[in-house]
Amino acid sequence: xxxxxxxxxxxxxxxxxxxxxxxxxxxxxxxxxxxxxxxxxxxxxxxxxxxxxxxxxxxxxxxxxxxxxxxxxxxxxxxxxxxxxxxxxxxxxxxxxxxxxxxxxxxxxxxxxxxxxxxxxxxxxxxxxxxxxxxxxxxxxxxxxxxxxxxxxxxxxxxxxxxxxxxxxxxxxxxxxxxxxxxxxxxxxxxxxxxxxxxxxxxxxxxxxxxxxxxxxxxxxxxxxxxxxxxxxxxxxxxxxxxxxxxxxxxxxxxxxxxxxxxxxxxxxxxxxxxxxxxxxxxxxxxxxxxxxxxxxxxxxxxxxxxxxxxxxxxxxxxxxxxxxxxxxxxxxxxxxxxxxxxxxxxxxxxxxxxxxxxxxxxxxxxxxxxxxxxxxxxxxxxxxxxxx
Amino acid sequence: xxxxxxxxxxxxxxxxxxxxxxxxxxxxxxxxxxxxxxxxxxxxxxxxxxxxxxxxxxxxxxxxxxxxxxxxxxxxxxxxxxxxxxxxxxxxxxxxxxxxxxxxxxxxxxxxxxxxxxxxxxxxxxxxxxxxxxxxxxxxxxxxxxxxxxxxxxxxxxxxxxxxxxxxxxxxxxxxxxxxxxxxxxxxxxxxxxxxxxxxxxxxxxxxxxxxxxxxxxxxxxxxxxxxxxxxxxxxxxxxxxxxxxxxxxxxxxxxxxxxxxxxxxxxxxxxxxxxxxxxxxxxxxxxxxxxxxxxxxxxxxxxxxxxxxxxxxxxxxxxxxxxxxxxxxxxxxxxxxxxxxxxxxxxxxxxxxxxxxxxxxxxxxxxxxxxxxxxxxxxxxxxxxxxxxxxxxxxxxxxxxxxxxxxxxxxxxxxxxxxxxxxxxxxxxxxxxxxxxxxxxxxxxxxxxxxxxxxxxxxxxxxxxxxxxxxxxxxxxxxxxxxxxxxxxxxxxxxxxxxxxxxxxxxxxx
Numbered sequence: 001x002x003x004x005x006x007x008x009x010x011x012x013x014x015x016x017x018x019x020x021x022x023x024x025x026x027x028x029x030x031x032x033x034x035x036x037x038x039x040x041x042x043x044x045x046x047x048x049x050x051x052x053x054x055x056x057x058x059x060x061x062x063x064x065x066x067x068x069x070x071x072x073x074x075x076x077x078x079x080x081x082x083x084x085x086x087x088x089x090x091x092x093x094x095x096x097x098x099x100x101x102x103x104x105x106x107x108x109x110x111x112x113x114x115x116x117x118x119x120x121x122x123x124x125x126x127x128x129x130x131x132x133x134x135x136x137x138x139x140x141x142x143x144x145x146x147x148x149x150x151x152x153x154x155x156x157x158x159x160x161x162x163x164x165x166x167x168x169x170x171x172x173x174x175x176x177x178x179x180x181x182x183x184x185x186x187x188x189x190x191x192x193x194x195x196x197x198x199x200x201x202x203x204x205x206x207x208x209x210x211x212x213x214x215x216x217x218x219x220x221x222x223x224x225x226x227x228x229x230x231x232x233x234x235x236x237x238x239x240x241x242x243x244x245x246x247x248x249x250x251x252x253x254x255x256x257x258x259x260x261x262x263x264x265x266x267x268x269x270x271x272x273x274x275x276x277x278x279x280x281x282x283x284x285x286x287x288x289x290x291x292x293x294x295x296x297x298x299x300x301x302x303x304x305x306x307x308x309x310x311x312x313x314x315x316x317x318x319x320x321x322x323x324x325x326x327x328x329x330x331x332x333x334x335x336x337x338x339x340x341x342x343x344x345x346x347x348x349x350x351x352x353x354x355x356x357x358x359x360x361x362x363x364x365x366x367x368x369x370x371x372x373x374x375x376x377x378x379x380x381x382x383x384x385x386x387x388x389x
Numbered sequence: 390x391x392x393x394x395x396x397x398x399x400x401x402x403x404x405x406x407x408x409x410x411x412x413x414x415x416x417x418x419x420x421x422x423x424x425x426x427x428x429x430x431x432x433x434x435x436x437x438x439x440x441x442x443x444x445x446x447x448x449x450x451x452x453x454x455x456x457x458x459x460x461x462x463x464x465x466x467x468x469x470x471x472x473x474x475x476x477x478x479x480x481x482x483x484x485x486x487x488x489x490x491x492x493x494x495x496x497x498x499x500x501x502x503x504x505x506x507x508x509x510x511x512x513x514x515x516x517x518x519x520x521x522x523x524x525x526x527x528x529x530x531x532x533x534x535x536x537x538x539x540x541x542x543x544x545x546x547x548x549x550x551x552x553x554x555x556x557x558x559x560x561x562x563x564x565x566x567x568x569x570x571x572x573x574x575x576x577x578x579x580x581x582x583x584x585x586x587x588x589x590x591x592x593x594x595x596x597x598x599x600x601x602x603x604x605x606x607x608x609x610x611x612x613x614x615x616x617x618x619x620x621x622x623x624x625x626x627x628x629x630x631x632x633x634x635x636x637x638x639x640x641x642x643x644x645x646x647x648x649x650x651x652x653x654x655x656x657x658x659x660x661x662x663x664x665x666x667x668x669x670x671x672x673x674x675x676x677x678x679x680x681x682x683x684x685x686x687x688x689x690x691x692x693x694x695x696x697x698x699x700x701x702x703x704x705x706x707x708x709x710x711x712x713x714x715x716x717x718x719x720x721x722x723x724x725x726x727x728x729x730x731x732x733x734x735x736x737x738x739x740x741x742x743x744x745x746x747x748x749x750x751x752x753x754x755x756x757x758x759x760x761x762x763x764x765x766x767x768x769x770x771x772x773x774x775x776x777x778x779x780x781x782x783x784x785x786x787x788x789x790x791x792x793x794x795x796x797x798x799x800x801x802x803x804x805x806x807x808x809x810x811x812x813x814x815x816x817x818x819x820x821x822x823x824x825x826x827x828x829x830x831x832x833x834x835x836x837x838x839x840x841x842x843x844x845x846x847x848x849x850x851x852x853x854x855x856x857x858x859x860x861x862x863x864x865x866x867x868x869x870x871x872x873x874x875x876x877x878x879x880x881x882x883x884x885x886x887x888x889x890x891x892x893x894x895x896x897x898x899x900x
Contacts, residue, residue, distance in 0.1 A: 144750055144751065145749075146749060147749070283746040342586065342772055342774055343585070343586045344584065344774060347585050354585040354588075354589045355859065356871070358586070358589070358874075358875045358878035358879065359872070359875040361874075361878050362838075362874035362876075362877040362878035366834065366837050366841070366874070372882070373749050374736065374752035374753060375749070376772070
C-alpha cells in the first residue's frame with residue numbers, strides 16, 4: 001500500500017475523484033510505470049482471480065497486481081514513476097480505474113469477465129470527464145470502404161449525433177474516421193478508442209481529426225503514452241469500443257475483419273448489434289451480410305438504430321431527392337446507387353448516347369452529386385465531402 | 390589518273406553525297422579501302438574484287454586503292470560496293486564520263502549480282518531535280534521510284550551496269566506505281582460488341598490525335614480495340630507516307646509492293662524490349678526504333694504497368710517533340726516520331742474481372758504507379774468491360790470502321806480548316822488558339838476540375854484539346870460546357886477526385 005498521495009496525483013485523476021480514488025490512481029500510475037503489468041498479464045491475473053472466486057473489485061485487483069509486481073522484482077523506480085507522471089501530464093491524460101470515479105459506467109458493466117480493462121487513459125481536452133453517460137453507439141467498419149460505405153457511416157453518425165447519441169469508433173482510416181467526422185459535423189459528441197498509447201501520431205495524416213475528437217468526447221486507451229501501433233493491440237481494443245456502446249453498427253467489412261470481431265465482442269457483452277446490408281456484388285459488404293445471415297438485425301434505414309435505442313427519430317430528415325436535375329442528369333441520378341455502374345451500362349439503361357452520359361457524369365461529379373470509383377460511378381455522399389469548385 | 394563514281398551515304402535519315410575514288414597502279418597485289426571504318430571495308434574489298442572478275446576485269450599484280458570521301462562521314466554496310474566497282478571500272482577506262490551523271494547504290498554478290506540495301510528512299514530524294522541517274526538494285530527500284538523527278542535505273546548485276554552505261558543495252562524502266570492496293574482490309578470495328586465508352590474514346594482519339602489508355606481485365610478486348618484504330622484514321626498523304634517509307638527504308642524494311650503504303654502504321658512492341666529497340670539505337674549510327682516505325686501512326690503499349698518506368702519516362706520527350714534524338718559513337722541522329730500512343734492495362738492489381746476483391750484505394754494506388762507526367766499525357770482512359778455470354782449474343786453490332794472513319798474525317802476537316810495548316814491535329818494545337826474557340830463556361834468547367842484536384846495545369850490544356858475534338862465531332866464551332874465535361878469524363882478512371890477520403894487513404898495501417 002502507498003503512504004501519502006504524491007503531488008502529481010490529483011492532476012491525473014478524474015476531476016470529481018475523492019481522496020480514496022486519487023490514491024488508487026496514484027497506485028495505478030506506479031504500476032503503469034513498471035514494464036510488468038502489460039494488459040495481457042493483467043487479463044491473466046484477473047482470469048485467475050475469477051477462477052478462484054477471489055474479490056474482483058478494482059482496488060482488490062490493483063493490490064493483487066502490486067503483489068505480483070513485487071514478486072517479479074519489477075517495482076518501478078521512483079524516477080520512472082515521476083517520468084510516467086510527467087508524461088501523463090504532458091499528454092493531459094487522466095487515469096480511470098475500475099471502481100473509482102470517472103470510469104465509464106457502461107464499460108464498467110463489462111467488468112470483470114467481459115473485456116473491460118482495469119484502467120484506461122483518457123485525454124479529454126474539453127471537460128476532462130470523457131464520454132458522458134448518454135446513449136452511445138459504436139460505428140465500425142473497414143479501413144478500405146467503398147464510397148457508399150463512407151457515406152453511410154457519415155450520415156449514420158450525423159443522425160446519431162443530432163439525436164444526442166455519443167458516437168464511438170476507433171479513429172482508423174475509412175469507416176471509423178467517416179463516423180467521427182459525421183458526428184463532429186453534425187455538432188455532436190464522439191469518442192475514439194485508440195490501439196496505441198496517447199501521444200502517438202497514428203494513423204498519420206488524419207487532418208487534425210484526432211485533436212478534434214480529443215476536444216469532443218475524448219480519446220481513450222489502455223496503453224501507456226507512447227506505445228507504438230501493434231496489430232494485436234488493435235484487436236483487443238475493439239472490446240473496449242463495443243463495451244462503451246449500447247449498440248454496435250457494422251457498416252462495411254470483409255469476411256474475417258476487425259469490424260466483425262467488434263460485433264462478436266458486442267454480442268458477447270450483451271449489447272445490440274446491427275449490420276448495414278450491402279450489395280452481394282460488393283466485397284466490403286461480405287462481413288455485414290454474413291452477420292445478417294447469422295441472425296444480426298439488418299439496418300434497413302438509418303433511423304433503425306434509434307428505434308433499437310428507443311429514441312425518437314423525429315430529427316431524421318431524408319436526403320433530398322434529385323429534384324433539381326432534368327433530362328440525362330435526372331435519368332442518371334435515378335439509375336445511380338451505391339454499386340458502381342459504368343458509363344456504358346448507364347448509356348444502355350437510360351437509352352442516352354454515350355457522349356451525353358459521359359458529359360453528364362462529369363458535370364454531376366463537379367456538382368458533388370456523383371463519385372468516381374475505380375469500378376465506375378456511384379451516387380455521391382452528401383455528408384463528409386466538400387463540393388469542388 | 391583517278392577513277393571516280395558518286396554514291397550517297399545516309400546518316401540517320403539525312404543523305405550525304407559520297408565520292409568514291411579509285412587508283413590502280415603497279416605494286417604488290419592488294420585491294421585497299423580507306424575512308425571507311427571497321428571490318429566492312431575489308432569485306433567490301435573482297436566482294437568488289439571478286440565481282441569485277443565476272444565482267445572480265447581481273448587485277449593481277451596491281452595495287453588497287455579505293456577511297457571514300459569525305460572520310461569523316463560515318464559509313465557502314467555494303468551500300469557502296471557498286472560505286473567502288475564503278476570507280477575501278479572508270480579508272481581502268483571500261484566506263485567513261487557517262488558515269489559522272491550517275492549515282493550508284495547496291496551491294497555486290499560474288500557472282501556479280503546486285504543486292505538490295507537499306508536507305509534507298511532518302512538517298513533518292515536527295516537527287517530530286519539534280520538531273521542525275523540513280524542506279525539501284527532491282528529490289529529497291531520501286532522504293533526509289535516513289536520519289537518524283539529522279540531517273541531511276543534498276544540493275545540486276547554488274548554486267549548490266551556496264552552494258553547500260555556503255556549504251557549496249559537500254560535501261561529498263563521502273564515498274565509504275567500502282568494505285569492504292571485493294572489488299573486485305575484491316576480489322577473492322579463492327580467486330581467489337583458493346584464497349585460504348587471505349588468506342589467513343591477511340592473515335593475521339595482518331596479525330597484529334599489524342600493518346601489513349603484502355604483499362605480492362607484480360608481478355609475483354611483491349612488489343613482488339615487498339616488494333617482497330619489505324620482503320621479509322623485518315624490515310625496518310627503522300628508526304629507523310631514518304632516520311633514513313635524513308636524510315637522503313639533506313640530500318641531495312643524495303644518497300645516490296647509496287648505502291649506507297651498509305652495506311653497509318655501500328656507498332657506493338659513488347660514490354661521486355663530495350664530502350665535501343667524502342668527509341669532507336671545500334672552501334673556507330675543509330676537505326677530507327679519501334680517509336681519511329683510508328684511515325685504518323687499508333688504505338689501500342691500493351692500491359693502498360695509491366696513496362697519499366699525508365700522506358701516510359703524516356704518516351705515523354707519524344708511524345709512532346711514529335712522527334713527522337715539518339716546519340717551514338719559516330720553520330721547523333723534525329724528520327725521523326727509523331728505517334729499516337731494507345732496503351733492498355735489491367736484495371737487493378739489482381740488483373741480485374743468478376744472475382745476482383747481489391748479495395749478501391751488499392752486500385753487507385755495501383756493506377757498511381759503511372760508516373761504523373763505520363764498519366765497527364767494520356768488524354769482518354771476508357772474502361773473496357775468484359776461482356777457476359779448473354780451480352781455477347783444480344784449486343785448489337787457497332788458502327789463499322791468505314792462509318793466511324795467518315796465521322797473522323799469530317800472532324801479532322803473541320804479542325805484543319807480552323808488551324809489553317811498551322812498544325813495537323815487538335816492534339817498539337819496551341820492552348821492560346823484553343824481558348825479563342827471555347828465558351829467561357831466550358832473553360833470554367835475545366836478550371837473547376839483543376840481546383841478540385843482532378844486535373845493538373847498540363848492536364849487542363851490537354852482536356853481542352855479533347856473537348857475541342859468532341860466539339861469537332863459534333864460539328865460545333867465553339868467548345869460548349871458539355872464538350873468540356875465529356876473530356877473530363879474520359880479521364881476520370883485515371884485520377885480520383887483528390888481530397889475525397891477514397892483517394893487519400895493510400896497508406897498502409899493496422900486496424
